[in-house]
Amino acid sequence: MQIQGGRSVAKLLNELGLNRETVLVIRNGTLVPGDGFLEDSDEVELRPVISGGAA
Amino acid sequence: MKCRVCRGPAIIDVRRHNANFCVEHFIEQCERQVSKAIDAFSMIAPGERVLVAVSGGKDSLALWDLLHRLGHHAEGLYLGLGIGEYSDESGVYARNFAAARGLVLHEVDLRRDYGYDVPRAAAATRRVPCSACGLSKRHLFDEVARQGRFDVVATGHNLDDEAAVLFGNVLRWQTEYLARQMPVLPAGNGFPRKVKPLVRLSEREMAAYCIVTGIDYQVEECPMASGNSHLGYKEALNTIEERSPGTKHDFYFGFLDRAAEAFRRGLVQDAATLGSCRDCGAPTPSDRCAFCRLVERAGGRLPGHDGDDIAGTDAPVVLGRRERP
Numbered sequence: 001m002q003i004q005g006g007r008s009v010a011k012l013l014n015e016l017g018l019n020r021e022t023v024l025v026i027r028n029g030t031l032v033p034g035d036g037f038l039e040d041s042d043e044v045e046l047r048p049v050i051s052g053g054a055a
Numbered sequence: 056m057k058c059r060v061c062r063g064p065a066i067i068d069v070r071r072h073n074a075n076f077c078v079e080h081f082i083e084q085c086e087r088q089v090s091k092a093i094d095a096f097s098m099i100a101p102g103e104r105v106l107v108a109v110s111g112g113k114d115s116l117a118l119w120d121l122l123h124r125l126g127h128h129a130e131g132l133y134l135g136l137g138i139g140e141y142s143d144e145s146g147v148y149a150r151n152f153a154a155a156r157g158l159v160l161h162e163v164d165l166r167r168d169y170g171y172d173v174p175r176a177a178a179a180t181r182r183v184p185c186s187a188c189g190l191s192k193r194h195l196f197d198e199v200a201r202q203g204r205f206d207v208v209a210t211g212h213n214l215d216d217e218a219a220v221l222f223g224n225v226l227r228w229q230t231e232y233l234a235r236q237m238p239v240l241p242a243g244n245g246f247p248r249k250v251k252p253l254v255r256l257s258e259r260e261m262a263a264y265c266i267v268t269g270i271d272y273q274v275e276e277c278p279m280a281s282g283n284s285h286l287g288y289k290e291a292l293n294t295i296e297e298r299s300p301g302t303k304h305d306f307y308f309g310f311l312d313r314a315a316e317a318f319r320r321g322l323v324q325d326a327a328t329l330g331s332c333r334d335c336g337a338p339t340p341s342d343r344c345a346f347c348r349l350v351e352r353a354g355g356r357l358p359g360h361d362g363d364d365i366a367g368t369d370a371p372v373v374l375g376r377r378e379r380p
Contacts, residue, residue, distance in 0.1 A: 020070075021293040024262055031066040031263055033075060035056045049262035050215070050289055051112060052185075052280030 006042075010034040013046075022050050067263050070300035078267045085264050088255040089121045096239045098250035103206035105129040106247075108196050109152075109160065111145030113265045113272045114211030116152050118253055120270060122209065123158065129209070132199050134192060135164035137172020138184075141278055148273045161203070163195050171355030173279065179353045184279035187349060194337065194346035200247040207242075212251040215258040218303040219288040221310055226288075234322035237315065244329045245338035257303070258289075 003012070009025045009032050025032045026045040038044060056065040058077035065075035069084075076084055093099050105122060109115045109131040122129040133149040136142050146162075153160035166172045171179075176187035196208045217236070224232045242248040253261065265272050280286065295302050331337070332344035334357055339345070350357060 019290075019293050019297050021257070021259055021296050024259065024266065026266065029266075031266055033056045033065050033068045034070075035068070047262065047266075047274065048276075049113070049259045050276075050286065050293075051114065051258065052276055052283055052286045 004040065006037060006039045008034070009036045009038060012038060016046075018046070023048055066267065067260075069257075069260065071257075071296075071304055073300075081263065081267060085117075085256060085260065086121060086124060089118075089252045090125060092238065092252050092255045093125075093250075096237075096250070098239055098248075098252055099127055099207055099209075103128070104204070106161075106196070106200045106203065106205040106208050107131045108192065108208060108210045109133045109149045110211070111148035111152075111273045112211070113262045113270070113274075114213055114216075114253060114258070116148070116211075116270050116272050117261045117264045117268075118209060118211040119152070119158070120156075120268060121264075122252065123156065130159040130161065130203075130205070132161045132163070132196060134195055135162065135166065136188060136191070137164075137166045138174065138277065138279055141273075141275065144275070145273045148271060151271065161199060163199065165191060165355075168358055169350055169355045171350060171353035175355075176349055176353040177279070180349065183283065185283055185285070187353070188279070190345055190349055194344065196249075197246055198335070198337065201245070205247060207248040207250055209250050209252055211253055211261075213253040213256055213258050213261055214303055214307060215289055215292070217251065217254050218292055218307045219285055221307055222288045222292060223284060230318055230321060233310075233315070234318040237311070245331075254307070255304075 003015075007015075010020065012025070013020055013023065020034060024047045025036070025038075026047055027038070027042055032038065032044070056068060056075045057063065058065045058080050059074040060080040060083075061077060063077045066078055067081055068075045099105060105127050107115065107119045107122065107129050109119060111133070119129055119131055131149065131153055133146060135146055149160060152158075173184050173188045173191070176191070177184040180187055196210075199205075200208045217238070221233075221236060223229075224236065238251045238254045240246075240249040256264075264270070292303050292306070329338040329340055330342075332339045332347055333342055334347040335344060337344045337346065347357065
């Protein structure tokens with residue numbers, strides 16, 4: 001997925017409809033916090049963190 | 056965004072603590088939260104031997120890593136559940152983690168050692184796969200802990216897990232489950248102590264811990280858990296948490312502080328009546344334990360029942376038929 005223009009992690013997740021509790025943003029192997037700014041040229045991984053087993 | 060401790064660049068925001076952390080101080084924070092849980096609930100005494108239930112996912116590997124860092128003697132137990140490629144891959148993550156740190160990993164494989172797997176058990180019992188999976192795990196964790204003389208079994212249940220289970224139990228007023236939902240279940244009647252040292256840490260923090268410490272874990276979710284009610288409870292709680300950080304913590308620890316005891320008082324204590332399963336020797340209120348009945352329904356067999364005992368295989372823990380006392 002490609003998105004034009006830089007923005008904060010929090011804003012990106014909000015635009016994508018993702019709950020901040022359920023995903024981590026990783027840039028070049030490093031975590032980026034909610035107010036971290038993502039540049040237009042950045043490639044990031046959105047890693048889900050929710051597991052389903054209750055046993 | 057700056058680290059609350061050193062004012063250096065932060066890599067994670069933990070909104071329920073209104074705090075941000077750099078890598079070093081986030082790891083310290085995780086260690087501190089685990090130590091706090093262990094101390095507050097008397098989970099593990101110095102020198103005790105801990106068996107960590109390891110799935111290859113973030114929570115169990117982070118737990119094992121944290122217990123090791125904190126100086127506990129912790130060995131791992133991985134159960135091969137026979138859930139296709141998912142199980143094949145999860146075992147690789149668990150073995151690689153143990154090998155890289157020189158830690159002892161015990162393994163039990165349902166298909167090899169008991170002649171069934173979770174998908175087959177789910178089909179035979181006509182219940183959701185998580186039911187057969189959970190029953191198998193609980194039985195085998197206890198069994199291996201008893202045979203290996205471990206003092207305690209530690210599982211990677213985190214704050215999100217416990218809050219979601221509590222939410223589900225409250226929605227249906229499962230009072231017996233509410234009476235038993237504690238971060239520690241004491242040993243007794245042949246069962247080892249069970250502890251959940253991650254109850255003060257969220258699922259997001261556990262994933263972050265793995266990333267910053269270089270723990271390679273299985274990100275893919277169990278294909279059989281998709282759409283289960285537990286995930287729905289988590290989604291509902293996270294919707295509230297996003298608007299009101301700290302809600303999950305207050306919900307769960309408020310229950311422990313102000314309500315759990317009331318449910319425990321109403322619990323019928325039937326543990327003293329437990330006997331031994333005629334097949335495996337495990338504590339059970341009936342003639343045969345639920346696990347042995349499950350194995351039979353799924354078309355499996357207990358080790359030693361057909362001359363196909365796993366003794367002699369490369370399994371580090373040898374499970375065999377237990378004699379009745």
